[in-house]
Amino acid sequence: MIQQHGGNIGQLSNILDFSANINPLGSPESVKKAVAETVCDIEKYPDPYCTELRDRLGEHERISAENIVCGNGADDLIFRIVYAFRPERALICVPTFSEYSRALSETGCEIQEHILDEELDFELGESILTNLDRSLDMCFICTPNNPTGRLIAPEILAKISVKCLENNIILVCDECFMGFVEDSENYSLRQFLNEKCIILKAFTKLFAMAGIRLGYAVCGSSRIAERIQQSGQFWSVSALAQTAGIAALDETEYVNKTVRYITEERRFLAAELAKIGVKVYDGAANFLMFLSRIELAEELLAEGILIRDCANFSGLTEGFYRVAVRTHDENIRLINAVRRCLNG
Structure with a gap:
């Protein structure tokens, strides 16, 4: 099957x-309680800009709330990013999460695959750097990668970040499983964030909130964040999800x-x-x-x-x-x- x-x-x-x-x-009990208490207000439209949640995320991520976009799960943000920038040619590292190629294909983007070597236990190494040239508009990487679980070494992340900046490539780094990692801050692209970087994160896995879709993007540029915000549906994050996310950040x-x-x-x-x-x-x-x-x-x-x-x-x-x-x-x-x- x-x-x-x-x-x-x-x-x-x-x-x-x-x-x-x-x-x-x-799911934490505080999250369940927050969602239950919000049910009384379901007749109201949610805040389309997720103002309170983004403010809290800004404090959590130590970055301006203007650099953060919330979405109906990370999957929603993948599609919004692709539709916002409509890259003509993009690089993905395979095997990896299928929604990157699905979103890119929907916009007619030419997809180049960087194949991770089984003999190297599917670790992403420096060989990717030769692919990061001016012919690309976007690059997707994932750490820990799904389905391999492999982390990208910090020194490789740093080089990828610099190479994408030099070649005007939007770098999308999926870190939705980073919350499960020991010493996660040492493995995050956050330490190498520049104006071409977007980091994807999600509450879904870590806080067992799969039924309440909530993800967010940390952008190296507020201009990129604004462009993603304007892509996709207006009310992308429900009031229940926003409340759940705020509660989860205290856990x-x-x-x-x-x-x-x-x-x-x-x-x-x-x-x-x-x-x-x-x-x-x-x-x-x-x-x-x-x-x-x-x-x-x-x-x-x-x-x-x-x-x-x-x-x-x-x-x-x-x-x-x-x-x-x-x-x-x-x-x-x-x-x-x-x-x-x-x-x-």
Whole structure:
């Protein structure tokens, strides 16, 4: 069962979903409470500029609110960025999140693929720099990358940022899974932000808010932010989502607890899967990619477990899978099921 994205359980019942990379600790109670209290005001239009949320995000990101754009999830912002600038030629690094190429294709953009090498565990290295020339208008990178989980080394990020600035290339860096990373500030493009940079972030994964779409873009230029703001629908972020985001920004201990939990469980899950005999790729996010036999996804589905078959990612083939890091008990259930499928 190859799906366009994870989390599409459809009519499946009694399924343990490892295909969606959502925080296993669940949404913070403060977020749920804030959303519940906002329901009373649903007859009112939301603030189209997300003024309070952007002010809070500006404090959180240590940047002017004028440099921030909020959207109906990061996916919404990907499309708004592409439609705002309508690049003629863009670079993406594959395998990666499919919505970059989907958005670019909708505008007729010519897409160039920089293929990440499996022999190098899909790490993005300096070889990308030769592709960053005046023929490009836009470049998408993702760290930690989806589905590989690999971080881009800070020194490579710095060089990419400079090269894009020198060649007038808009650099879009997707950091939607960065909140799960230890020492995340040391791996973020934020430290190398310039006027051609856009960093994508989302509340969806970290705060388990997939049902309330909320993402934001941190732009190196307020002019770029304004252009993105004017692209797409006017009321792009619901009042419920804005309230949820404001509440989530106070959840510092929740985030710290999440990072500790995910780090420990990811290492446990990776080690146990490797013992079974699958090839696990070293990642830093709340999911893992591994290589096994091509029948595994269907066999696990028969066990009541849904994983993400990655065969439809450009740059990958049959046998590559992505699994979320869930609770310890759920991770053990996955491990035992994979063992049964592979070893009998």
